[in-house]
Amino acid sequence: MRSIFTGLAATALVMTMAGAAxxxxxxxxxxxxxxxxxxxxxHTIDEGGADRIGPNLHGVIGRTAGTKEGFKFSDAMIQHGEDGLVWNDETLHTYLEKPAAMVPGTMMSFPGLKKEKDRDNVIAYIESESGAE
Ligand code: HEC
Structure with missing residues (x-):
C-alpha cells in the first residue's frame, strides 16, 4: 500500500513539474x-465543470483541439484537431492572441489578448487549475 501511494505522489509531482515547465x-x-x-x-475551469458557450477548460493543456467530450465544436476547430493541433504553451499563445486568425471560422467570438503578459499569466492559471485536483 505504502509503495503504491508513494508512486502516485511521485507521479503527481512529476506532472506538476512538467506543468510548471x-x-x-x-x-x-x-x-x-x-x-x-x-x-x-x-468557460469554466474546475474539474467536471459545465460547458457554457465554450467548453470546460479543465486539463485543456495537452488535449487535441476540438475533442472535449460532450461539447459541440465548430467544424473549423474539429478540423484543426484532426490536422494535429494540440494545446500547449505555444499553440495557446497563438490562439489566444487572435483566435480567428489561427482557426478561421472558430465559434469563439473573442477578439484576443493583445498583451503577451496576459497570455502568459492566463495560460499559467489554466495550467495550475488543471493540476490542482
Ligand atoms: C464569447 C465566449 C468566449 C469567450 C469570452 C472565450 N471563449 Fe474560449 N471558446 C469559446 C467557444 C465557443 C469555443 C469553441 C470554439 C470552436 O469550436 O470553434 C472556445 C474554445 C476555446 C479553446 C479550445 C478548447 C478545445 O478544447 O479545443 C480554448 C483553449 C479557449 N477557448 C480558451 C479561452 C480563454 C483562455 C479565454 C479568455 C482569455 C476564452 N477562451 C474566452 C467561447 C469563448
Missing amino acids: LAGEGGDAAKGKKVFTRCKAC
Whole structure:
C-alpha cells in the first residue's frame, strides 16, 4: 500500500513539474486568474465543470483541439484537431492572441489578448487549475 501511494505522489509531482515547465516564461497564475474573468462568461475551469458557450477548460493543456467530450465544436476547430493541433504553451499563445486568425471560422467570438503578459499569466492559471485536483 505504502509503495503504491508513494508512486502516485511521485507521479503527481512529476506532472506538476512538467506543468510548471509548460507554463514557462514567467506566467503568474494569480494574475492569470484575473485575466480569466474575461473567459468566464463562456468557460469554466474546475474539474467536471459545465460547458457554457465554450467548453470546460479543465486539463485543456495537452488535449487535441476540438475533442472535449460532450461539447459541440465548430467544424473549423474539429478540423484543426484532426490536422494535429494540440494545446500547449505555444499553440495557446497563438490562439489566444487572435483566435480567428489561427482557426478561421472558430465559434469563439473573442477578439484576443493583445498583451503577451496576459497570455502568459492566463495560460499559467489554466495550467495550475488543471493540476490542482
Ligand atoms: C464569447 C465566449 C468566449 C469567450 C469570452 C472565450 N471563449 Fe474560449 N471558446 C469559446 C467557444 C465557443 C469555443 C469553441 C470554439 C470552436 O469550436 O470553434 C472556445 C474554445 C476555446 C479553446 C479550445 C478548447 C478545445 O478544447 O479545443 C480554448 C483553449 C479557449 N477557448 C480558451 C479561452 C480563454 C483562455 C479565454 C479568455 C482569455 C476564452 N477562451 C474566452 C467561447 C469563448
